[in-house]
Amino acid sequence: MNIVIGSDHCGYELKAKVLSYLQSRYTVIDCGCHSTEPVDFPDIAGQVCREILEGRAERGIMFCGTGVGAAIACNKVRGIRASVCHDIYSAHQGVEHDNIQVMALGNQIVGECVAVELIEAFLHAEFSKSEEFVRRVKKLEMLENIAAGK
Numbered sequence: 001m002n003i004v005i006g007s008d009h010c011g012y013e014l015k016a017k018v019l020s021y022l023q024s025r026y027t028v029i030d031c032g033c034h035s036t037e038p039v040d041f042p043d044i045a046g047q048v049c050r051e052i053l054e055g056r057a058e059r060g061i062m063f064c065g066t067g068v069g070a071a072i073a074c075n076k077v078r079g080i081r082a083s084v085c086h087d088i089y090s091a092h093q094g095v096e097h098d099n100i101q102v103m104a105l106g107n108q109i110v111g112e113c114v115a116v117e118l119i120e121a122f123l124h125a126e127f128s129k130s131e132e133f134v135r136r137v138k139k140l141e142m143l144e145n146i147a148a149g150k
Helices: 012-025 041-053 068-075 088-098 112-124 131-147
Strands: 002-007 027-030 059-064 082-084 102-106
Touching: 002 012, 002 041, 012 027, 012 059, 012 112, 041 059, 041 068, 041 102, 059 068, 059 112, 068 082, 068 102, 082 088, 088 112, 088 131, 102 112
Parallel strands: 002 027, 002 059, 059 102, 082 102
Antiparallel strands: none
């Protein structure tokens, strides 16, 4: 599986801790940042989402201080569904029921071991083809049209 990751300066530490683990199991595209120098998370989130939308990655992981800002930024990109996932159930259920493509993690919230477990739950989950979940995801896509003025 090809995955894309990114972080702002607040999430850099957690991203750096899990990077070698990810690279040993997946093909990883790293959109930065690459230090604790301040950077704006929306810039990195946009790059992560572009990799998914253009087909170079199947899933993405964003790291920031809490995961909240990163999830908000990713959800502003048409065609992307993202969620903060700080528990195992949300990490897999978000894919299974809502077909999220991006998981956001907070460096100030979870540690390295928990982050690895969350990432594995997220990456191994598959979207349910059950009619109720397909219907709901289509309705989410319709909400993007409202936001676009259509």
